[in-house]
């Protein structure tokens with residue numbers, strides 16, 4: 255046990271200190287197989303050691319790069335056959351292009367002593383919510399037809415819009431997933447003044463005033479008044495509701511109307527009405 259721990263610690267240290275300096279440079283190519291597919295190789299590299307897929311939020315996102323991408327990572331075994339390794343082919347089923355990844359500098363020009371495998375990754379494929387991706391990877395040149403194709407296949411299911419990372423996907427944003435209305439309200443006399451920030455994807459909001467013992471919702475409480483507000487763009491809006499009785503248990507419910515309703519994202523937001531000193535004074539006096 256002790257020696258095992260020592261080995262893994264040692265690997266960690268060398269990994270951080272002097273990871274062999276080679277990079278996988280990946281280019282998108284039309285078609286599903288590399289041109290080497292056609293030819294019979296004299297010698298070929300060993301199989302991919304591993305192929306994994308995860309979800310990543312990219313910081314360098316712009317129009318050509320998806321904001322939310324699949325991180326496809328793979329491992330190359332370090333062995334003699336790497337002299338014949340031309341590159342690695344990655345294909346995502348349903349994505350029209352494939353990726354041809356080449357190592358710079360190539361494996362025979364770097365010092366890999368002490369390593370069993372090296373990891374690489376690419377983040378060029380947009381991740382849509384709630385979708386299953388099949389990723390196929392193999393080293394080039396490929397084996398002859400009839401031999402073990404040497405490919406690895408991995409299946410990855412992306413989470414839905416309620417996932418903290420995924421909610422930044424455009425289609426989730428349009429359903430209100432990252433909308434924060436920042437509801438504030440002030441009680442005065444027989445009125446409650448409500449302000450909130452609208453989302454540009456919802457132009458109609460129902461605002462209800464209720465009296466409820468629960469901090470979180472009006473359900474089970476008594477509804478006092480209601481207004482419908484039409485908005486435009488992302489802006490701060492002010493509206494007034496009629497109120498009765500003391501302020502203490504008053505809550506505001508803000509119901510948005512996002513298209514493509516999503517149970518988590520388009521949910522009703524509830525906020526406690528702030529009972530200002532003026533409000534309290536009014537209650538005591540009445």
Ligand SMILES: *[C@@H]1O[C@H](CO)[C@@H](O)[C@H](O)[C@H]1NC(C)=O
Pocket residue numbers: 303304305306
């Ligand atoms: C990567 O995939 C391999 C199988 O290909 C699996 O054994 C390993 O646990 C995976 N690693 C991570 C970090 O997901």
Ligand SMILES: *[C@@H]1O[C@H](CO)[C@@H](O)[C@H](O)[C@H]1NC(C)=O
Pocket residue numbers: 308325327374375376
């Ligand atoms: C992908 O590779 C980069 C650079 O080699 C590395 O910094 C990053 O941690 C890798 N990401 C994953 C998910 O393996």
Ligand SMILES: *[C@@H]1O[C@H](CO)[C@@H](O)[C@H](O)[C@H]1NC(C)=O
Pocket residue numbers: 308309411412413417418419420
């Ligand atoms: C979001 O999804 C990713 C990828 O499936 C997962 O690793 C992560 O744990 C999820 N986060 C939450 C908060 O569920």
Ligand SMILES: *[C@@H]1O[C@H](CO)[C@@H](O)[C@H](O)[C@H]1NC(C)=O
Pocket residue numbers: 436438
């Ligand atoms: C919420 O609105 C209040 C009042 O307009 C403002 O002071 C506060 O900074 C806002 N908070 C956020 C998180 O936007």
Ligand SMILES: *[C@@H]1O[C@H](CO)[C@@H](O)[C@H](O)[C@H]1NC(C)=O
Pocket residue numbers: 479480481494495496
């Ligand atoms: C609030 O009360 C006033 C006076 O009782 C009434 O005229 C008005 O229509 C009410 N407003 C709403 C939004 O119910």
